[in-house]
Amino acid sequence: MVGLQWGDEAKGKLVDLLADHHDVVVRYQGGANAGHTIVANGVTYKLSLVPTGVIRPEVTCVVGNGVVIDPEALWREIDTLSRQNIALDGRLWISDRAHLILPWHLEEERLTEGTAAATALEAIGTTRRGIGPCYRDKAGRAFALRMADLVDDPQRFRALLARIVPHKNRLLQTFLDDFTPFDAEEIAHRYLQHAERLRPFLTDTVEWLHQARQQGRRLLFEGAQGAMLDVDHGSYPYVTGSNAACGLASGSGVPAQTVRRWIGVVKAYSTRVGGGPFPTELTNELGQRIREVGREYGTVTGRPRRCGWFDAVMVRRAARIVGVNELAVMLLDVLSGLPSVNVAVAYEDDSGRRLTAPPANPDRLAACRPIYQTLPGWTEDLTGVRSWSDLPQAARDYVEFLAEAIEVPVTFVSVGPDRLQTIYKDDKDQTR
Numbered sequence: 001m002v003g004l005q006w007g008d009e010a011k012g013k014l015v016d017l018l019a020d021h022h023d024v025v026v027r028y029q030g031g032a033n034a035g036h037t038i039v040a041n042g043v044t045y046k047l048s049l050v051p052t053g054v055i056r057p058e059v060t061c062v063v064g065n066g067v068v069i070d071p072e073a074l075w076r077e078i079d080t081l082s083r084q085n086i087a088l089d090g091r092l093w094i095s096d097r098a099h100l101i102l103p104w105h106l107e108e109e110r111l112t113e114g115t116a117a118a119t120a121l122e123a124i125g126t127t128r129r130g131i132g133p134c135y136r137d138k139a140g141r142a143f144a145l146r147m148a149d150l151v152d153d154p155q156r157f158r159a160l161l162a163r164i165v166p167h168k169n170r171l172l173q174t175f176l177d178d179f180t181p182f183d184a185e186e187i188a189h190r191y192l193q194h195a196e197r198l199r200p201f202l203t204d205t206v207e208w209l210h211q212a213r214q215q216g217r218r219l220l221f222e223g224a225q226g227a228m229l230d231v232d233h234g235s236y237p238y239v240t241g242s243n244a245a246c247g248l249a250s251g252s253g254v255p256a257q258t259v260r261r262w263i264g265v266v267k268a269y270s271t272r273v274g275g276g277p278f279p280t281e282l283t284n285e286l287g288q289r290i291r292e293v294g295r296e297y298g299t300v301t302g303r304p305r306r307c308g309w310f311d312a313v314m315v316r317r318a319a320r321i322v323g324v325n326e327l328a329v330m331l332l333d334v335l336s337g338l339p340s341v342n343v344a345v346a347y348e349d350d351s352g353r354r355l356t357a358p359p360a361n362p363d364r365l366a367a368c369r370p371i372y373q374t375l376p377g378w379t380e381d382l383t384g385v386r387s388w389s390d391l392p393q394a395a396r397d398y399v400e401f402l403a404e405a406i407e408v409p410v411t412f413v414s415v416g417p418d419r420l421q422t423i424y425k426d427d428k429d430q431t432r
Contacts, residue, residue, distance in 0.1 A: 003226035012036025025053030028251030030224030065097035066251020071194035105130030135241030206253030227318035238276025264324035277366035280308035328412035344370035
């Protein structure tokens with residue numbers, strides 16, 4: 001299950017729905033910058049690190065090696081779920097190879113996001129959860145620590161911190177006037193407390209997942225963020241630090257070719273949080289209307305999301321990269337009441353050329369003008385519709401147009417946040 005836009009496509013709702021037909025739900029990239037909101041039986045659950053399947057008591061959840069983990073954030077989430085009567089013992093497994101987010105990662109992100117002199121870019125608009133700096137250290141290797149380093153040997157963990165912290169202090173003191181140096185022993189004490197709490201959940205998740213496959217257990221892989229935030233294939237540099245489009249194999253240890261269904265999740269319109277080019281953005285009253293009707297405010301940060309028309313140029317590119325063979329169109333109900341709806345089918349660059357793929361240069365992309373196909377809107381409230389045939393003809397035509405533009409068939413249509421507000425385009429499907 002992979003989002004094909006800039007994240008926030010309502011993947012969590014669909015993962016929760018499909019969890020009924022799976023035994024294991026796996027997160028394989030990202031960190032606490034992800035935010036999945038689930039509404040079930042009138043109860044709202046907000047998840048960031050723990051896979052969405054956790055609210056299904058029969059489902060086991062796995063946090064793979066490709067996820068970066070802030071132990072304090074993870075424990076808070078586990079504790080909150082426990083207070084909501086969600087039992088996790090024997091149902092949650094965390095990779096001992098997952099990398100640790102440490103206090104300096106948050107300070108480094110404060111530096112790059114908040115200090116103009118420290119970066120050649122305008123602020124990317126991250127969640128400031130330390131995700132990018134952690135992935136940077138992971139790739140750099142010299143200053144990276146993993147869950148195994150935290151739980152296996154306290155003395156070794158202390159020794160590693162004693163080596164790393166002076167380097168991080170010197171770096172941050174150079175650029176941040178208000179920086180208070182870190183104390184390696186204080187960090188060790190705090191993190192080792194979390195190690196004891198998290199130890200029962202840690203395992204070699206690669207071996208666990210392959211054994212689960214051999215036992216015939218059904219696996220559902222839950223992507224975080226969206227393909228257009230992929231560090232390689234997204235609208236770089238305004239992206240996340242992980243491979244949101246194609247990180248399944250590296251982030252879980254399960255070969256991608258073993259996955260049968262690749263479901264791409266899209267909103268019926270577009271949203272984006274933070275900086276970066278957004279060709280179909282609506283900065284007028286219509287954009288504000290979509291934001292309010294769609295409740296487009298971040299799960300993690302509460303920030304208002306930028307809203308715009310559906311961008312088939314971006315989504316088609318993402319669908320090809322990921323290799324999706326099904327589409328889920330979410331939040332179709334938000335567009336009800338509009339006299340017409342637009343879909344960007346191409347761009348025109350500043351020299352007047354027609355483009356059918358996004359350019360790599362962010363300045364060129366920002367200068368692109370969307371070429372729209374306008375379709376009739378519909379006035380009917382869709383939130384009570386439960387079958388494809390009961391949707392207004394204009395709404396069905398819109399969904400079919402998206403499928404044709406993206407070159408992938410639509411399987412699911414969502415008309416509200418509740419599980420029951422999901423339409424199976426093939427009524428016989430029921431998720432197969």
